[in-house]
Amino acid sequence: MTILGPIRSYWRRHLQLRLVVIALAITAVVLGLVGALLLNRVTSGLLQAKERASISEATAAQLEVQRLLNASDTGLSVPNATRLVDSAITALAVRSGSPGLFDALLLSDPSLLGQPERGTKLVAEMSVPIGLRTAVQKQSRQLWQYSTIKYEDGTTRPGIVVGAPIVIPQVGAYELYLLFPLESEQNTIDLVRRAVFVTGLLLMIGIGLLVGFITSRVTAPVREAALIAEDLASGEFDRRMQVRGEDDLARLAGSFNEMAQSLQTQIINLERLSHVQQRFVSDVSHELRTPLTTVRMASEMIYDQRGNLDPATARSAELLRNQVDRFDVMLSDLLEISRIDAGAAELETAPLDLHAMTLSVINEYEEIATSHQSELIFTAPDGPVFIEADTRRVSRVVRNLIANAIEHSEGKPVQISVEHNAQCASVGVRDQGHGIAPADYERVFSRFWRADPSRTRTLGGTGLGLAISADDAALHGGRIDVGGHRGAGAHFVLTLPLVPHGHFDSPAIEVSREAV
Secondary structure: OOHHHHHHHHHHHHHHHHHHHHHHHHHHHHHHHHHHHHHHHHHHHEEEEHHHHHHHHHHHHHHHHHHHHHHHHHHHOOOOHHHHHHHHHHHHHHOOOOOOEEEEEEEEOOOOOOOOOEEEEOOHHOOOHHHHHHHHHHHHOOOEEEEEEEEEEOOOOEEEEEEEEEOOOOOEEEEEEEEEEEEHHHHHHHHHHHHHHHHHHHHHHHHHHHHHHHHHHHHHHHHHHHHHHHHHHOOOOOOOOOOOOOOHHHHHHHHHHHHHHHHHHHHHHHHHHHHHEEEOOOOOHHHHHOOOOOOOHHHHHHOOHHHHHHHHHHHHHHHHHHHHHHHHHHHHHHHHHHHHOOOOOOEEEHHHHHEHHHHHHHHHHHHHHHOOOOOOOOOOOOOOOOEEEHHHHHHHHHHHHHHHHHOOOOOOOOEEEEEEOOOEEEEEEEOOOOOOOHHHHHHHHHOOOOOOOOOOOOOOOOOOOOHHHHHHHHHHHOOEEEEOEEEEEEEEEEEEEEOOOOOOOOOOOOOOOOOO
16 A cells, blocks of 8 residues: 555646556557457468368378379289388378478278378377367268377477378278478468567557657646646746747646736735735724723723712713723734734743643633533643643633633533643633534634624624634644534634644544534
8 A cells, every 4th residue: 555655646646647558558459459350360361271272282182192092903913001001101291392281191990900000200190189080980071170280209280180081992991181280370470470569569659659749748838837826826926837839838828827917916916905904903903002091091980989970870880891891802802913914923932831721711710600600610631731832822712712612601511621642732612502513613713703693792702812812823833623513512622732833643632523
């Protein structure tokens, strides 16, 4: 699997390789079929020609031998069987010629016991198939069959065996078998096979080079466009493709460059607008600080004298103070967001006991949880859980998560846990309230987003808490995971590396996406 993985990845990522391999596979199949058809036609033609020639020659040789044997019966004295058989084999050897057009076997009928049998060039009687010999004896006519020609010295070669009945006067029935070797035809077939293979191999190499060249002309611009697109995504907006010629690829390159130019212009405009917006938010937040301080001082003075006021005016003093506090929190969040957007947020790291800090935040919210008829349940390992982090930011994240859990707990317990492993530490906060739909997991960290706009907040808030918490976690190289279901509670898990931007494979607390 360790070898196949990179091979599969390389195969998926290289279009040119896939096109060349597919073209070669199709070429191999086509050439294989054409080569097999060609070899079949050549082999059939050669064998058919050999069959006709062999049968014709065997017929002529049979007639010649039979005339020779019949002529021996016209003299004053009849030669004995041995001389007749020898003369017949000699005549066949002469007819075969020096290269050896065929070999011959003259075999006696099984009913003739002790009669002589002869053959040329030490050809073995086993060369004649038993089935062919039996058929010749029964049908008393010329028959033939492909077989393997065997010799007394152990050598063999393919051939055609043609058998026919022969009558030797004054002796009886014999069988004449002519064995025609197929070495020449086999050599021709082997030559054609090698030629087909070499030709096919050369064609495949040529087609592979041609397809590789053609696909490179197509895929090179595509590959260049992919690389430039990656550079554009990384912020190098001045990258452009080279436009060569006036064909379709040139038009593609030109359109790509126009798109890149349009994106660059729009991004520059958006960045300019974003800077203006950030500056506006920052300036407004700073400018509002002074009047807010004055309003706060006045509201505190009125709030301190509420005992001397009538009930309606005293209640107004309390509402005024609460709204001034909420306004102050909103300004602080806006200033923090503007610093994050401007890239000016910095970490002030120090050793932090996450266990102790979380327990401290829980103690702060005990009274608020009680007012919401909710219980805070805390579980953590014994002893401190130290990490290198910005205490202010981590504390703010934990406060936001616990406050949100109390807000949405609907009077049910809130479970808070701290865990750690060799790479990171996690804080999990889980409520049993109305929960979060899976479709809202990503949007929950969006600014000013609310899962239920009709729901009245009882702990204030600006809608920026989770967005700032996600940014605070990201500044440390950590993250916040979320899970849960509608009507079944929500689970938030803050995970931070033991050192800022340290590596971790998995959080110490796995977020639960199941119903509570």
